[in-house]
Amino acid sequence: MTSNNGNEIRKVIIVGSGPAGLTAAIYTGRGRLDPLVIEGYQAGGQLMTTTEVENFPGFKDGIMGPELMMEFRAQAERFGAEFITKNVTKVDLTGDIKKVWIGDDLYLARSVIISTGASANLLGLENESRLMGRGVSSCATCDGFFFRDKTIAVVGGGDSAMEEATFLTRFASKVYIIHRREGFRASKIMLEKAENNPKIEFLTNTIVTDALGEDALTAVKLQNTQTGAESELPLDGLFIAIGHTPNTQLFANQIEVDEKGYILTSQDKSHVTATNIPGVFACGDVQDKRYRQAITAAGSGCSAALDAEHYLESLPELEEVSEPVAA
Ligand code: NAP
Numbered sequence: 001m002t003s004n005n006g007n008e009i010r011k012v013i014i015v016g017s018g019p020a021g022l023t024a025a026i027y028t029g030r031g032r033l034d035p036l037v038i039e040g041y042q043a044g045g046q047l048m049t050t051t052e053v054e055n056f057p058g059f060k061d062g063i064m065g066p067e068l069m070m071e072f073r074a075q076a077e078r079f080g081a082e083f084i085t086k087n088v089t090k091v092d093l094t095g096d097i098k099k100v101w102i103g104d105d106l107y108l109a110r111s112v113i114i115s116t117g118a119s120a121n122l123l124g125l126e127n128e129s130r131l132m133g134r135g136v137s138s139c140a141t142c143d144g145f146f147f148r149d150k151t152i153a154v155v156g157g158g159d160s161a162m163e164e165a166t167f168l169t170r171f172a173s174k175v176y177i178i179h180r181r182e183g184f185r186a187s188k189i190m191l192e193k194a195e196n197n198p199k200i201e202f203l204t205n206t207i208v209t210d211a212l213g214e215d216a217l218t219a220v221k222l223q224n225t226q227t228g229a230e231s232e233l234p235l236d237g238l239f240i241a242i243g244h245t246p247n248t249q250l251f252a253n254q255i256e257v258d259e260k261g262y263i264l265t266s267q268d269k270s271h272v273t274a275t276n277i278p279g280v281f282a283c284g285d286v287q288d289k290r291y292r293q294a295i296t297a298a299g300s301g302c303s304a305a306l307d308a309e310h311y312l313e314s315l316p317e318l319e320e321v322s323e324p325v326a327a
Contacts, residue, residue, distance in 0.1 A: 013098065015038050015113070053294060084102065114275070115301060118247060134215060135218075154239045157185050160241040165200050244292075260289060
């Protein structure tokens with residue numbers, strides 16, 4: 001088994017690189033904690049698949065999600081953050097020295113900040129997976145371009161569905177929003193924007209029961225939740241925008257999570273980002289099922305960095321780090 005720099009024990013490892021992780025990297029970098037950011041193969045988090053971000057303070061004309069994340073990352077690098085663009089494969093966070101593996105490579109740290117975010121949910125239809133990338137998508141920004149002058153549908157009734165449907169009208173000739181209820185979770189302003197878009201048609205009280213097509217999506221089967229009536233809707237594209245699941249599988253059995261898998265924080269009185277394990281902090285969407293905004297994620301990343309710094313200061317032998325640690 002290989003290890004990192006002869007088992008160098010770092011002050012902090014940050015796992016994940018959305019607004020939370022990168023803000024934690026900026027703050028811990030400026031705090032001279034020499035952060036190592038294991039940013040994952042899908043670095044940058046959910047904003048990498050978002051179009052224009054209009055509500056991040058400081059950008060009065062808006063900024064594209066990927067561009068915003070590149071700015072975050074460059075700022076973290078400026079303060080000495082190191083990056084590894086791979087996925088963490090295993091952790092052991094239980095002891096004073098935290099162990100983080102990427103394959104056979106072991107990285108050690110006195111503290112870990114978890115900012116692994118959340119991933120898009122799917123409907124769970126067999127043909128949805130089979131046709132993923134062949135008409136079915138969970139990322140409008142990534143795939144919208146392929147649907148120029150096509151007919152598509154977005155499933156969901158939240159802000160994501162409204163945002164994606166509105167964005168997709170740039171390409172598609174027609175966009176259906178298929179929502180399982182009459183009422184919407186989406187904010188009023190985003191709902192209104194979609195309602196006022198002449199290319200968008202709402203199909204409420206409707207669920208998708210199957211995706212049809214051999215090599216590519218050709219239609220979906222629908223069911224009205226009130227009448228039970230079934231129908232078929234010809235489509236070129238189906239975008240799933242039904243929420244997210246926190247990426248906490250890696251930490252199962254070590255970090256306490258709620259019934260939906262979100263990490264439970266504020267587990268000690270003085271640190272809002274504290275998990276149940278001393279020295280392990282969580283920030284961003286991985287622990288936030290309520291606000292889930294880039295700015296709140298960034299804010300909690302700042303808190304996690306300050307919490308980690310405070311925790312490290314409380315360790316008497318911070319500078320004396322050399323004892324070999326068994327993998
Ligand atoms: P969300 O608010 O949780 O909405 C998910 C939607 O999908 C709900 O309408 C839900 O229906 C529906 N849904 C869930 N499971 C389903 C299933 N199996 N089949 C059919 N429909 C299903 O998720 P979100 O839209 O991704 O938004 C998440 C958070 O990010 C929110 O806080 C939102 O405000 C924020 N956000 C903000 C922006 C922005 O400001 N630019 C953009 C995107 C997202 P029910 O309503 O019936 O439960």
